[in-house]
Amino acid sequence: MSIDAQTASMLNADDIRDIKAEMAHYPDKAAAAVEALKIVQRRQGWVSDAALTAVASLLDVSTAQLEAVATFYNLIYRQPVGETVIHYCSSVTCWMLGADDLRERLCRHLNARPGQISPDGRYTLLPIACLGACDQAPALMVGERLVTGVGAETAVTEILGEQS
Amino acid sequence: MDAAAKPLTRNILPDRDYATLADYERSGGYQGLRRAVSELSPQAVQQQVSDAGLRGRGGAGFATGLKWSFVPTGEDAPKIRFMIANADEMEPGTFKDRLLMEKDPHQLLEGLIIAGYAIQATQAYIFLRGEYHLAARRLNQALLEARAGGYLGRHILGSNFSLDIHLHAGAGRYICGEETALINALEGKRANPRAKPPFPQVSGLWGKPTVVNNVETLCNIPHILHYGSAWYQSLGRGADKGTKLFGASGRVRRPGVWELPMGTPVREILEDHAGGMIPGYALRGFLPGGASTDFLLPEHLDVVMDYDAVSKAGSRLGTGTMIVLDDKTCPVRMVLNLQQFFAGESCGWCTPCRDGLPWVVVLLQAIIGGQGRSEDLDTLTDLVRMMAPGNTFCALAPGAMEPLQSALKFFRADFEAYITGKTPPLEQADEYY
Ligand SMILES: Cc1cc2nc3c(=O)[nH]c(=O)nc-3n(C[C@H](O)[C@H](O)[C@H](O)COP(=O)(O)O)c2cc1C
């Protein structure tokens, strides 16, 4: 398969349009790398090898260069994750105020350890560095939603925004 | 504005979600920019910021006007220059820039535009950490408003100065906050720091002169231009000028962030503003300016939050947001949590940091797990020395050593209690940090 054909098969027209719009903001296309990976991830959930190769050719960088970028970041997933990623803050203030308990409660509810996909495919739980909400610790992010002040009394279903 | 004013947070009101452009303009917003582009030369703007005595709020306290003055000017100077707002805020325990961006996004934009004018930038970027989704939405909205209002884009407020700002969101990595790593990240490269010199002011983004300033630093600029440097100087209580966002987290009654004059004593912040410790807990120590600052003790409560005063006490002002250690939290485990963060966030470029930080983690885990030997404390001290300033490629590892070295000094008995078996070992020191 030619590179172009591969690009076409991995990225849909919307992805390509969005990535090109990002590239236009910079004198060098490569600067759109992270945003391009996020665009792919938004639709596909994670960044597969094939998607990575397709994005690299669009950005005119080597696959190795893009791989070095993709593997560097906490928010780019190079393996499949659940539909929603839960990032619980594991940094110092949240740790002090109960992040470990929160993690264990989430694990029990999801029936998965950090990094795994819950059996229903809906969630992956991951640790994340300080979310800048230390005055309302412990904090976590459910998808893009910041949830703060989750003490032992806050039900997991409430944290996840699920009907209990 | 009177001298007791809180310029940075004047638009942050309990009953208001965030300040719109209209709110911002009503509070005197964009007057500083108007004055800069219509009345002052770029050099005069730099001079005014220097006279005000503003020092960078990103952690190092470098004089802002002086930093700008290193950008080459004149006929032969490169025509393309970049101005960047560092909005990567990832230092554990730090939660001030998020507030400024979410609640009053135009204040950052105005500061960034004025800074851009001062160095005659041709393009500006905000490098925002990827986790700050709400801040991203508010800033993008504010950018649209600012363009429509003539504050951004071609011929700003009818002047000869043109500038646009693009919001660049990252994907989460602490090292991206280090200014040369940030530049690599923005270029779409792996975010390892660059060698200095050349300094970014001479050769930064795509090899062009570039200034990187912290969000809070930039938020001070509009007020300095609007109300003048003498007024700004009058805001400080001690040696340093202006106000600053100070914060406290941990087991205090009212964790939070407050705008207070530079030079406010720690005691006032922890006792009056944070309300003291939660009943049943006592203060054991605190990190005055985020995770990469040395511990201070209750005996340091009367130290004032000025750059030099905190240094003299043995730590750093850092980001000004304090992490409080209470008497029921084990300092050794707290240090382990910090070191796990730093080890995980090391970019891996230089050996002392890439190998040293995980070694620190292993030793601390062994100590806490009951397998520690007394030599381990010497090894930790050696590792502190190995990662001292100057021995690593950037300041991440030396910063990581600050809480460790001060904990070894102040809380040595707690380390030894694990080693001698006085403190029962923890089954498993946590693998998820
Ligand atoms: C590991 C590391 C992380 C940093 N993270 C940040 C950050 O998130 N935000 C920030 O403004 N400065 C950060 N800095 C400091 C920057 O390198 C730089 O000094 C700062 O942005 C300069 O801005 P200022 O002069 O306005 O203070 C970091 C430094 C290091 C070594």
Ligand code: SF4
């Ligand atoms: S000190 Fe650590 S973070 Fe800095 S360059 Fe070296 S390995 Fe990277």
